[in-house]
Amino acid sequence: MSGAFSNWYLCSCLWWRRLGVMTIKELLQVSRDGALVFFFIWSFNANVFLSANDMKLQLTNARLVVHDADHSMASRELIHRFHAPFFRFDGEIARPDVGLRLLDEGRAMLVLDIPPRFQEALAEGEQIAVQLQVDTTNSPQGLSAAGYAARIVGEFGLEVAAQRLGFAGEAEDGLPVIRSEHRAWYNPNQTEAWFQSVVELLNMITVFAILLSAAAMVREKERGTIEQLLVSPLTPFQIMFPKVAAMTLTILMGTAVSLFAIVQGVFHLPVKGNLALFFSMTALYVFTTSGLGLFISTFTTNQAQVGLMTILVVAPMLLLSGTWTPPEAMPEWVRYLMLLSPLHYFIDISYGILLKGVGLEILWKPALAMVALGGSLFGFGMWRFRRQFR
Numbered sequence: 211m212s213g214a215f216s217n218w219y220l221c222s223c224l225w226w227r228r229l230g231v232m233t234i235k236e237l238l239q240v241s242r243d244g245a246l247v248f249f250f251i252w253s254f255n256a257n258v259f260l261s262a263n264d265m266k267l268q269l270t271n272a273r274l275v276v277h278d279a280d281h282s283m284a285s286r287e288l289i290h291r292f293h294a295p296f297f298r299f300d301g302e303i304a305r306p307d308v309g310l311r312l313l314d315e316g317r318a319m320l321v322l323d324i325p326p327r328f329q330e331a332l333a334e335g336e337q338i339a340v341q342l343q344v345d346t347t348n349s350p351q352g353l354s355a356a357g358y359a360a361r362i363v364g365e366f367g368l369e370v371a372a373q374r375l376g377f378a379g380e381a382e383d384g385l386p387v388i389r390s391e392h393r394a395w396y397n398p399n400q401t402e403a404w405f406q407s408v409v410e411l412l413n414m415i416t417v418f419a420i421l422l423s424a425a426a427m428v429r430e431k432e433r434g435t436i437e438q439l440l441v442s443p444l445t446p447f448q449i450m451f452p453k454v455a456a457m458t459l460t461i462l463m464g465t466a467v468s469l470f471a472i473v474q475g476v477f478h479l480p481v482k483g484n485l486a487l488f489f490s491m492t493a494l495y496v497f498t499t500s501g502l503g504l505f506i507s508t509f510t511t512n513q514a515q516v517g518l519m520t521i522l523v524v525a526p527m528l529l530l531s532g533t534w535t536p537p538e539a540m541p542e543w544v545r546y547l548m549l550l551s552p553l554h555y556f557i558d559i560s561y562g563i564l565l566k567g568v569g570l571e572i573l574w575k576p577a578l579a580m581v582a583l584g585g586s587l588f589g590f591g592m593w594r595f596r597r598q599f600r
Contacts, residue, residue: 228448236426236456246425253414254464258472262407268400269354271298274320277306282329284370288340289322291362297355313345320344320355332370396482396565403477404565409533411468412560415461416553417524419496422457423503424516431511450504450592457503458496465492482567488560491577495556498584501591508594527551552587555580 241247274297278285292299300318303309309321323341331338342359346352397404427450466489473479481488506519529535530544531553537545548554555576562568562576570577 225448228444229452232444232448232452233455236453237459239426239429240422240456240460246422250418250460250464253418254411254468255472257414258407258410258468259476261410262403262472262477268402269296269351269358272296272319272351272355273298273300273317274322275300275309275312275318276302276322276324277304277309278302278324279326280324280328284329284332285324288324288363288366291366292322292359296358309343313343316345316347318345319352320359322359333374335374401477404473404479407473407477407479408560408564409557411465411473412553412557413528413533414468415465415492415496416499416527416556417520418461418464419457419499420503420506420523421516421520422460423454423500424506424510424520425503425513426453426457427504427507428510428513428516432513454497454500454504457500458493461496462489462493465489479564481564483563484569487569488563491556491559491563491580495552495559495580495584498581498588499552501584501588504591505587505594508591527553530554531557533557549579550583552580552584555583 271294274292276289276299278289289299297320303312303321306321306323309318309323312318313321321343323343325338325340328338328340340363342356342363344352344356344359346356394400469481474481502523503520506516506523510516510519530548530551532548533553537548540548558576559573559580562573
């Protein structure tokens with residue numbers, strides 16, 4: 211009995227030692243690939259910083275030119291309300307056709323045309339319209355500009371009407387008024403950098419979870435060492451698992467540096483949740499998503515093919531994750547496809563932990579869905595990988 215136990219113990223120690231040696235070997239191979247290391251450092255640091263610092267979704271400094279045919283106090287008051295940071299006043303124009311030319315040339319986003327008798331018509335209680343022409347080549351920015359402008363003109367018209375009826379100043383307190391007071395949760399100042407930095411970090415985790423695992427296998431094919439692994443006393447699991455484990459550790463290190471140095475250090479994101487839970491979920495996501503990388507490696511023969519196939523796989527995952535377009539804004543059949551993207555669930559988990567401070571008692575559903583879907587992908591990748599050794 212003791213002899214059987216000793217044999218089992220020695221075999222177990224040998225099995226784990228092989229696993230550890232192979233993992234160290236994979237980490238060394240990654241560290242010696244200068245181009246990959248540079249791309250990795252750039253993606254998790256400079257790319258996250260630039261994406262959060264340069265990309266603006268909110269309306270900012272929209273270029274506005276004005277054709278004022280009235281030149282009255284009322285027209286100047288209306289123009290003054292189009293102020294920073296949403297609008298940037300780029301001066302007046304002499305004729306309306308100049309504004310059309312500026313819109314065509316892309317030198318202005320909005321042209322405000324105030325007609326003659328503007329102040330006189332308001333004083334006499336007549337209805338009068340101002341014209342706003344908006345360049346909606348960039349439709350989100352253009353629609354935002356039109357919405358902001360409509361609200362500014364509407365509020366200006368209500369104030370003029372109240373003054374004409376004698377309800378200006380303190381008398382407004384006696385009128386029945388519906389007030390809309392907004393309270394933003396989790397991001398009270400609506401700082402775009404918080405959202406953008408987290409989004410880009412999750413995107414980079416996804417890209418490298420697939421890219422590194424596929425590149426590790428294809429590297430063996432390119433260098434001719436796959437044959438050495440085939441004749442070695444290693445099982446397919448001992449060949450595959452260290453690659454995934456090494457890539458997971460590498461991505462976790464990159465995630466930690468990016469989160470603490472860029473997301474928190476530069477953009478001051480207040481992490482409200484449990485960081486241990488976040489890194490555990492990240493490791494689980496990377497480990498399961500790497501199955502796609504193993505699948506890619508089974509029918510690619512060089513690093514260039516790995517890069518192209520990674521783009522082909524990652525692009526639908528990002529588009530179907532709900533990062534840039536809310537699921538509610540997508541067609542119904544596309545919303546069903548979103549359920550097949552592991553990133554869709556990982557985004558919910560990451561936002562819940564980092565921005566909302568919730569735990570698994572709230573996030574257990576997306577976590578379970580991510581594990582189930584990712585486990586299926588990992589199993590499929592492992593199945594394809596094992597077929598190479600037959």
